[in-house]
Amino acid sequence: MYNVLLFCDPGIDDSLAIMYALLNPKVNVVGIVSSYGNVPQQQAIQNVAYLLQLAGREDIPIIAGARSPLSGEIAIFYPEIHGEEGLGPIRPPDTVQREVVNFDEIFKIINNYAHNIFIVDVGRSTSLAIAFLLGGEEQLRKVRAIYSMGGAFLVPGNVTSLAEANFHGDAIAANLILDKGRNVYITPLNVTNYAIIKPENIVQITSQPFNSFSHLIKPIFDYYNDAYKKLDPSLSGSPLHDVFTIFALVNPQQIRYVNREASVSINFDNTKGVSMADFRPRSTEETTEATDFIAISFNYQAFVEDFIQVMTSKR
Template sequence: MKILLFADPGIDDSLAIIYALLHPEIEVMGIVTGYGNVSVFDSTRNAAYLLDLAGRSDIPVIRGASQPLSGIPTTFYPEIHGPQGLGPIVPPADFQADVSPFELMFEIIEENIDDIVIVDVGRQTSLAFAFNLRPELMEEVKEVYLMGGAFMVPGNVTDVAEANFWGDPIATSVILNKAQKVYITPLNVTNRAIITRDIATYIFNHTNSPYKKLIPEVTNYYATFYDQVMPGLDGSPLHDVFTLYYLLNKDRTYTVKRDVRVAIVDGNRGQSIADFRMVYKEPEREHYIAMDFNYNHFIEDFIRINLADGGELA
């Protein structure tokens, strides 16, 4: 499956990039970076560095948005993702990211319009720009996957809002209103897609991947934050990895179809809203929300993909 991946790496975005690169059924056509967990400068460098580690500099890195459409100042999260986004790992000081122009994204989509899928696991600003600049092209994309939202569960930035939808609710609204078909992986599922330190250590001990050392180090760093906010977890939820898992494992996931909208005003900014009453109006749009999943299969899949380079699953 060909994907164009929008991300703001960030630890969980980085693990999602690694998962996509190692997955035998995913062909990454490009990575569009943006602000969010870290600045667009750091996220662009991190994406290029991850590609470089695997010898995949053939995949273009496209620099996207540096701030939300609203112009509201952006909050970064060094306490979660580390000062530069990869936890304790810092790319060499002399590493230079090879950055492609934003217009290349449209060329990639045009050349692969029949089978390309867009996956956005960061703030949705860059993707909203694409819909505004080339609406006739973007509306032909058959499927868009968004990591974001929280339905009937607490948010992780405010009591009602998840970080990606909160970061630029205007951009999210553009995509929900314009995209042909949208699949959403909210905190309902991603908060439970937990990788423990033991799993990361197991991967380290059984893989020859170029990311062998990185995975346990960033997982431990990420888990240390969650030790404080979710004591007893002994790991960390991989929000963005789950979105790519969902892409290929819908048969292992409970999904509902509902019209989704996002609040824009300050009082409940970023809140994701859908009608979950027993009797509800038939949805007018192609919005699908992942609500539950097979956790054991997710874990098995994550380990299997990270050992896909020749390691063995015991």
């Protein structure tokens, strides 16, 4: 069982990742830090509260994360991909009410599960960077590993020609995590672009009411899939970047990594958010505490089969 503290900004992909984590028998979600990113922070919190209510998991604390990047820039949102409320055509009911706990709950959770907890960060890295700044390395050393969805190594970006959305959205925070974090596993566009779920997979999942999320999965996926078709008509489905990151945590045997010390450009020019590492043949000879693990390939069939199995779970 993987005890997971999830940092996210739902968003359709994040929402599917939350469903996947809650339904996965290998995952114990111990807290969700909800921040700005795909949608404003308050909407992201509302979306998390709605999903937890559907799952009957009001026991999982929601922690209010960051509202904007460390740089002080104005956050950019993506309603054309995620919808105005972040769940495509679905609007969470106004009746959803949940207590949101203070940021220091992060450290209480880490201490409760010391050395047996994983952080999965599938949004902008601002909140996790703040946790580093407030808690210091002493607190974060109690985390076994950090799984970060972000970056694009040796492939094009998705918000600029060079940079991926999460690292570009707060480059300072992303670079801090890669610099200060230990046992950081990065799932960049190199792999997540190929974590494609097809419409026929969704039909298979939603052909009958398997669980409390079944009625949501198809409408939000269809919205997301239509957006991706406009971006790249050649795609046969939609990449689930954030779902893949949790899949990578709980299925390590299905992922191939290279060990490199990675960083993110914090320059405010056309290189902002660019993920960098030394990929020369001899660059792996020396491994240090600062070495990161960059995913470069995976077993696609295993990913699809696992997603279908988990999403049809009655858990």
